[in-house]
Amino acid sequence: MQALLASLSGIVMRLLPLLLMAIVAGSTFWLVQINSPKEDQAAQSTKKHExxxxxxxxxxxxxxxxxxxxxxxxxxxxxxxxxxxxxxxxxxxxxxxxxxxxxxxxxxxxxxxxxxxxxxxxxxxxxxxxxxxxxxxxxxxxxxxxxxxxxxxxxxxxxxxxxxxxxxxxxxxxxxxxxxxxxxxxxxxxxxxxxxxxxxxxxxxxxxx
The missing domain is CATH 2.60.450.10 (Lipopolysaccharide (LPS) transport protein A like domain)
Structure with a gap:
């Protein structure tokens, strides 16, 4: 039982950096999405006085x-x-x-x-x-x-x-x-x-x- 727990703990420790990277990447993508103008807003802002x-x-x-x-x-x-x-x-x-x-x-x-x-x-x-x-x-x-x-x-x-x-x-x-x-x-x-x-x-x- 102790060997199994030790094995699982080792797997978790090895995967933890990947998990943290995934969380950071997901958060960055979310921030980019909410701060990026919508397509119609971007199109509106680029309209020229013509x-x-x-x-x-x-x-x-x-x-x-x-x-x-x-x-x-x-x-x-x-x-x-x-x-x-x-x-x-x-x-x-x-x-x-x-x-x-x-x-x-x-x-x-x-x-x-x-x-x-x-x-x-x-x-x-x-x-x-x-x-x-x-x-x-x-x-x-x-x-x-x-x-x-x-x-x-x-x-x-x-x-x-x-x-x-x-x-x-x-x-x-x-x-x-x-x-x-x-x-x-x-x-x-x-x-x-x-x-x-x-x-x-x-x-x-x-x-x-």
């Missing part, structure tokens, strides 16, 4: 619940990038419509739009035009020019942090930035505001007033 399709002379329209046109977006060319699902547009122009209010148009040389179409950055010769209202004395034409504008489509806001020139009727203003809320019709000029505000003639005074 276009996968484009459209020429496109026009897209968003309708209001009553079927009227709410937004119309046009451009000479729209290119889609697969890696981040963004778009680049050549000579983009967006026009927003609201009932009983003059439309607002924004355009530029180049536009970049996020995947959801909720944010559009306009670069180069950016120009925003709000046509005059029914009463030009109270709601004159408004224009803004800058090298950059950002359109927040869902909020109906146009803004820029670049130098901007604003014209409202005969009034001319310049500033370091601008926020235009098309819903509230408010214009906020940001930093180093300069210009000339021209007001209309005062109403004629009645006798005895």
């Amino acid at each position: 276009p996968d399709y484009f459209m020429d002379r496109f026009s897209a329209t968003e309708l209001a619940p009553d079927g009227s046109t709410k937004i119309r977006f046009t451009g000479d060319r729209m290119v889609h990038f697969e890696d981040d699902q963004t778009y680049e547009v050549t000579r983009p122009a967006m026009r927003a419509y609201q009932p009983e209010r003059p439309p607002v148009t924004a355009r530029a040389d180049i536009g970049r739009m996020n995947a959801e179409g909720s944010v559009i950055d306009l670069y180069g010769n950016g120009f925003v035009l709000r046509q005059q209202g029914a009463d030009a004395s109270k709601d004159p034409q408004l224009t803004a020019a800058s090298s950059y504008f950002q359109l927040l489509v869902n909020d109906d806001i146009v803004k820029t942090d670049k130098p901007v020139k604003l014209m409202r009727g005969p009034s001319v203003m310049t500033a370091n930035g601008l926020i235009f809320n098309n819903v509230s019709r408010e214009v906020q000029l940001l930093g180093n505001v300069r210009g000339t505000i021209v007001t209309g003639p005062s109403p004629a005074r009645t006798p005895g007033s």
Whole structure:
């Protein structure tokens, strides 16, 4: 019996280094597996910012619940990038419509739009035009020019942090930035505001007033 135990002990001692090596090898393989990116993750990380399709002379329209046109977006060319699902547009122009209010148009040389179409950055010769209202004395034409504008489509806001020139009727203003809320019709000029505000003639005074 003692001889058998001694024999088994000798076999175990001889196999122990091999067993330890197998455990270490197995652990190393497991660590490599859990720390290695999956095939689809690796493929995703190697995607380049390259276009996968484009459209020429496109026009897209968003309708209001009553079927009227709410937004119309046009451009000479729209290119889609697969890696981040963004778009680049050549000579983009967006026009927003609201009932009983003059439309607002924004355009530029180049536009970049996020995947959801909720944010559009306009670069180069950016120009925003709000046509005059029914009463030009109270709601004159408004224009803004800058090298950059950002359109927040869902909020109906146009803004820029670049130098901007604003014209409202005969009034001319310049500033370091601008926020235009098309819903509230408010214009906020940001930093180093300069210009000339021209007001209309005062109403004629009645006798005895």
